Amino acid sequence: MATFPTSKEGFIYSPDAGLHPGLATEGAIRPLTSFASASSARPFDTIVIGAGYAGLTAARDLTLAGQKVLLLDARDRIGGRTWTSQVDGEKYEMGGTWIHWQMGFVWREITRYGLERRLKVTPNAEFADYAFNKTTFNGKVLQEPFVPNFQMCEDAFKRFVDVDGQGGATVIAVPTQVVAGQFVDDRLVDKYDRMSIADRIAEVRAKNICSERELAFLVPWFVLSWGARPENASMLELIKWARHGENSFALLADNQFADGQSHFAKCFFDEALETGNLAYSLETVVRKVVDRHGSVEVVTDKGSFKANKVVSTLPSNVAAKVEEAFSKQHVGQGHKIHSRVAAPQLRSGVWNAWNEDPSDPVELAAAFGDQTLKDGTVAVVAFGGGNSVGNQPSSDPTKIKRWLATVDPELSEHYLSSVWHEWVADPYAQGHWCMYGPRYYTSYFKELQKPHGNVEWASADWADGWKSFIDGAIEQGSKAAYRITREWRRPPQQARL
Amino acid sequence: MATFPTSKEGFIYSPDAGLHPGLATEGAIRPLTSFASASSARPFDTIVIGAGYAGLTAARDLTLAGQKVLLLDARDRIGGRTWTSQVDGEKYEMGGTWIHWQMGFVWREITRYGLERRLKVTPNAEFADYAFNKTTFNGKVLQEPFVPNFQMCEDAFKRFVDVDGQGGATVIAVPTQVVAGQFVDDRLVDKYDRMSIADRIAEVRAKNICSERELAFLVPWFVLSWGARPENASMLELIKWARHGENSFALLADNQFADGQSHFAKCFFDEALETGNLAYSLETVVRKVVDRHGSVEVVTDKGSFKANKVVSTLPSNVAAKVEEAFSKQHVGQGHKIHSRVAAPQLRSGVWNAWNEDPSDPVELAAAFGDQTLKDGTVAVVAFGGGNSVGNQPSSDPTKIKRWLATVDPELSEHYLSSVWHEWVADPYAQGHWCMYGPRYYTSYFKELQKPHGNVEWASADWADGWKSFIDGAIEQGSKAAYRITREWRRPPQQARL
Numbered sequence: 001m002a003t004f005p006t007s008k009e010g011f012i013y014s015p016d017a018g019l020h021p022g023l024a025t026e027g028a029i030r031p032l033t034s035f036a037s038a039s040s041a042r043p044f045d046t047i048v049i050g051a052g053y054a055g056l057t058a059a060r061d062l063t064l065a066g067q068k069v070l071l072l073d074a075r076d077r078i079g080g081r082t083w084t085s086q087v088d089g090e091k092y093e094m095g096g097t098w099i100h101w102q103m104g105f106v107w108r109e110i111t112r113y114g115l116e117r118r119l120k121v122t123p124n125a126e127f128a129d130y131a132f133n134k135t136t137f138n139g140k141v142l143q144e145p146f147v148p149n150f151q152m153c154e155d156a157f158k159r160f161v162d163v164d165g166q167g168g169a170t171v172i173a174v175p176t177q178v179v180a181g182q183f184v185d186d187r188l189v190d191k192y193d194r195m196s197i198a199d200r201i202a203e204v205r206a207k208n209i210c211s212e213r214e215l216a217f218l219v220p221w222f223v224l225s226w227g228a229r230p231e232n233a234s235m236l237e238l239i240k241w242a243r244h245g246e247n248s249f250a251l252l253a254d255n256q257f258a259d260g261q262s263h264f265a266k267c268f269f270d271e272a273l274e275t276g277n278l279a280y281s282l283e284t285v286v287r288k289v290v291d292r293h294g295s296v297e298v299v300t301d302k303g304s305f306k307a308n309k310v311v312s313t314l315p316s317n318v319a320a321k322v323e324e325a326f327s328k329q330h331v332g333q334g335h336k337i338h339s340r341v342a343a344p345q346l347r348s349g350v351w352n353a354w355n356e357d358p359s360d361p362v363e364l365a366a367a368f369g370d371q372t373l374k375d376g377t378v379a380v381v382a383f384g385g386g387n388s389v390g391n392q393p394s395s396d397p398t399k400i401k402r403w404l405a406t407v408d409p410e411l412s413e414h415y416l417s418s419v420w421h422e423w424v425a426d427p428y429a430q431g432h433w434c435m436y437g438p439r440y441y442t443s444y445f446k447e448l449q450k451p452h453g454n455v456e457w458a459s460a461d462w463a464d465g466w467k468s469f470i471d472g473a474i475e476q477g478s479k480a481a482y483r484i485t486r487e488w489r490r491p492p493q494q495a496r497l
Numbered sequence: 498m499a500t501f502p503t504s505k506e507g508f509i510y511s512p513d514a515g516l517h518p519g520l521a522t523e524g525a526i527r528p529l530t531s532f533a534s535a536s537s538a539r540p541f542d543t544i545v546i547g548a549g550y551a552g553l554t555a556a557r558d559l560t561l562a563g564q565k566v567l568l569l570d571a572r573d574r575i576g577g578r579t580w581t582s583q584v585d586g587e588k589y590e591m592g593g594t595w596i597h598w599q600m601g602f603v604w605r606e607i608t609r610y611g612l613e614r615r616l617k618v619t620p621n622a623e624f625a626d627y628a629f630n631k632t633t634f635n636g637k638v639l640q641e642p643f644v645p646n647f648q649m650c651e652d653a654f655k656r657f658v659d660v661d662g663q664g665g666a667t668v669i670a671v672p673t674q675v676v677a678g679q680f681v682d683d684r685l686v687d688k689y690d691r692m693s694i695a696d697r698i699a700e701v702r703a704k705n706i707c708s709e710r711e712l713a714f715l716v717p718w719f720v721l722s723w724g725a726r727p728e729n730a731s732m733l734e735l736i737k738w739a740r741h742g743e744n745s746f747a748l749l750a751d752n753q754f755a756d757g758q759s760h761f762a763k764c765f766f767d768e769a770l771e772t773g774n775l776a777y778s779l780e781t782v783v784r785k786v787v788d789r790h791g792s793v794e795v796v797t798d799k800g801s802f803k804a805n806k807v808v809s810t811l812p813s814n815v816a817a818k819v820e821e822a823f824s825k826q827h828v829g830q831g832h833k834i835h836s837r838v839a840a841p842q843l844r845s846g847v848w849n850a851w852n853e854d855p856s857d858p859v860e861l862a863a864a865f866g867d868q869t870l871k872d873g874t875v876a877v878v879a880f881g882g883g884n885s886v887g888n889q890p891s892s893d894p895t896k897i898k899r900w901l902a903t904v905d906p907e908l909s910e911h912y913l914s915s916v917w918h919e920w921v922a923d924p925y926a927q928g929h930w931c932m933y934g935p936r937y938y939t940s941y942f943k944e945l946q947k948p949h950g951n952v953e954w955a956s957a958d959w960a961d962g963w964k965s966f967i968d969g970a971i972e973q974g975s976k977a978a979y980r981i982t983r984e985w986r987r988p989p990q991q992a993r994l
Contacts (some may be wrong), residue, residue, distance in 0.1 A: 064561060103601065105599075119680075174598065176598055182614045182616060182720075244598070465604070
């Protein structure tokens with residue numbers, strides 16, 4: 001097992017050893033910069049701000065095309081909101097995780113880098129199949145077999161999203177066109193963008209579209225997905241998800257990387273480095289981006305850099321600080337916590353927990369068995385919840401065990417330790433994957449996608465396709481690099497005079 | 498409407514004007530070569546044989562990476578087995594047509610080139626929805642409403658492919674890994690590769706898995722898809738298709754390009770040209786590829802060219818002539834014929850026709866309304882059938898009307914004219930999209946994918962993912978270019994001494 005450098009990011013905790021920040025990861029690039037000092041840096045064709053997948057893709061495509069590129073990131077590692085920690089020889093996905101062959105941009109890269117034969121598929125040889133260990137919804141506890149219930153979830157999900165008798169196809173004909181494009185019906189888009197998932201739950205109840213038992217399984221899954229309460233989740237976004245996957249509930253969580261996301265991210269980085277066209281500087285915080293006289297200056301805590309173009313991949317919650325147009329934060333404010341439990345049978349566990357009463361602070365909305373570790377213990381990954389702002393575990397890590405007890409006492413009984421990243425408290429993320437509240441799409445999406453002078457804004461947060469997924473980040477990086485390269489190869493006539 | 502050059506390929510026929518070969522297309526590149534004579538050609542890093550999507554992708558990626566590339570094609574146009582003819586201002590897809598956002602490689606390119614807003618989605622504003630006009634199966638005629646029947650087809654299809662009670666997931670866990678990879682169970686793969694679709698039909702009948710009525714709709718669709726009789730179609734390939742799309746029957750035919758496939762192909766070509774690194778020569782027939790002393794010579798009817806690497810994208814049926822390993826032809830031997838009919842209501846038509854008795858020569862297995870033309874007539878596209886080798890329409894185009902009459906007399910009553918490409922008679926294709934018969938996967942797939950010295954074989958015909966689709970061609974071109982570029986950037990140590 002390779003030994004990787006330690007990032008300052010992430011936490012590990014166990015009752016015996018206590019809390020420790022910083023975890024090893026293949027994404028920690030050393031040395032932190034490719035040049036001795038800022039003053040020695042040459043002028044660049046393009047500066048890419050952010051080394052998550054959007055930035056890595058843009059930097060790779062631009063350097064492959066022959067541009068001289070500088071890649072900047074505030075963190076001491078690449079990968080942005082996606083990275084893999086390594087603890088005692090075990091890998092944990094700290095943020096973005098899931099990949100699927102129906103996600104075009106990411107699958108292209110996976111097969112291009114030959115990683116399609118290094119997958120973990122769920123379920124796998126480790127265990128037969130999942131079981132719903134416990135579902136707690138509005139104070140009621142259900143304990144039921146998984147296989148028929150999973151089919152029930154599939155069916156109930158289809159009914160839940162079927163707002164038009166055509167699975168949402170009249171609202172979103174092509175899921176890569178939501179508020180702009182050829183097939184957009186402004187009236188319907190506006191209607192469903194005003195509707196929250198809580199509004200739809202009320203409608204579904206009023207019209208008996210789904211039973212309470214079905215909602216007990218669906219609603220916590222919505223909370224997990226948005227990292228937000230259903231009142232703060234956009235129904236339009238749910239319809240878009242459904243349309244992407246032909247209304248299948250299953251496909252969003254089928255495959256992970258055996259070698260971890262950070263290994264995948266490193267493939268982009270290494271390919272860019274090999275061109276000889278990439279300079280990079282990690283732990284470099286961007287203070288200001290000044291676009292004038294046809295070039296852009298990027299002012300950082302390590303000095304200023306100039307280029308013809310900038311690709312900014314800052315998440316929308318961070319960009320809020322940079323430009324006033326990004327003033328409304330997205331709602332993805334949940335936990336993701338891996339916990340080791342000394343109970344091999346929990347590998348098959350699936351748990352749901354939610355209470356619609358906002359006075360009941362349900363921190364973890366869902367959990368499932370994620371991997372069996374070499375020592376025979378099981379890692380369960382738990383997500384929450386939209387109640388968790390300002391309630392991060394590092395302030396008192398003993399609360400993790402208490403939170404797990406509310407999901408299922410069996411989890412806390414066998415509790416050993418946890419690893420996690422506090423995305424909500426992370427100054428460079430300020431949330432996990434980006435999820436929209438009601439009226440975000442219709443108010444901001446077009447503006448976010450617009451080019452702004454010589455600055456391209458590229459982020460999964462406003463991807464056309466799998467928005468908020470790794471796929472969307474790669475899409476955005478690809479598109480930004482494509483536009484810049486085309487313009488670069490075809491200089492305007494006046495520039496030639 | 499732009500006027501495009503005329504290719505020698507394709508046919509147009511009407512009873513009044515008679516038969517004429519040659520159709521205009523955006524894919525016809527003029528001039529035919531980018532250099533005055535072969536002797537003036539510089540040495541190349543890579544020669545790409547074939548300007549279909551695999552070759553266009555390889556040439557584009559390699560030129561973007563800085564390689565000097567020569568692109569050769571025997572035809573007078575780019576696009577290979579996919580091209581769009583333009584007749585009286587109307588566009589017809591002569592070969593490959595369908596695209597979907599669940600096909601990763603092609604969707605990346607569509608969004609990269611900004612074409613995701615130039616789609617035709619089915620159904621669209623032109624007509625409300627499809628109707629099954631007529632289904633003829635084993636001599637029995639069914640005329641039934643479409644919407645419930647379509648759902649019936651979806652359900653019946655799921656049962657037909659569900660050989661293991663898990664939708665085929667135990668046979669093919671990940672659809673990009675069939676005979677090689679991490680999740681391959683050789684025993685099951687072998688079992689279903691020996692099974693033809695006809696064998697499965699017999700099993701489905703014996704076990705009452707599908708009704709005769711359901712089979713009447715499904716079987717002609719299999720014949721259309723394979724361009725072959727069910728005895729000659731591999732059940733393993735059908736399971737792979739089903740797994741790709743989460744067992745949805747619908748997704749394979751949702752979207753076309755408003756501007757035609759040839760416009761899309763031209764985007765790749767133009768991007769490669771703009772790098773300044775692309776030379777090309779159309780109407781140039783490759784005679785021999787000689788790989789020795791670490792470089793490759795490509796002997797053509799226009800002279801010889803040398804390069805360090807060759808990417809050959811010849812379809813497997815053509816490659817059969819070049820290398821003995823490609824000795825078994827694939828079974829995709831059907832028709833694709835567009836016919837204008839003076840009956841606007843047929844825009845919604847869907848027809849199926851098949852007879853399991855091989856003595857009944859059913860030439861057209863399926864047809865559907867494809868577009869309403871500017872003059873109010875409707876273009877119906879018809880496919881067949883696996884009986885059609887040596888029975889091409891150009892020898893006697895009046896038979897098209899007779900064939901249509903066997904599908905539905907309404908089609909021949911209103912018949913006006915046809916356009917088509919004879920893929921089976923085409924020396925550079927020898928078949929349409931590539932479909933495997935039983936035992937092809939287990940016998941040939943690994944060999945086809947192997948690198949052969951300095952020659953990379955790249956074709957949709959042996960893609961890992963959407964094999965036989967445009968997506969698979971782009972996949973193969975991307976992978977070949979990636980492997981060549983990585984090796985090119987990292988010269989072996991001995992080369993440096």
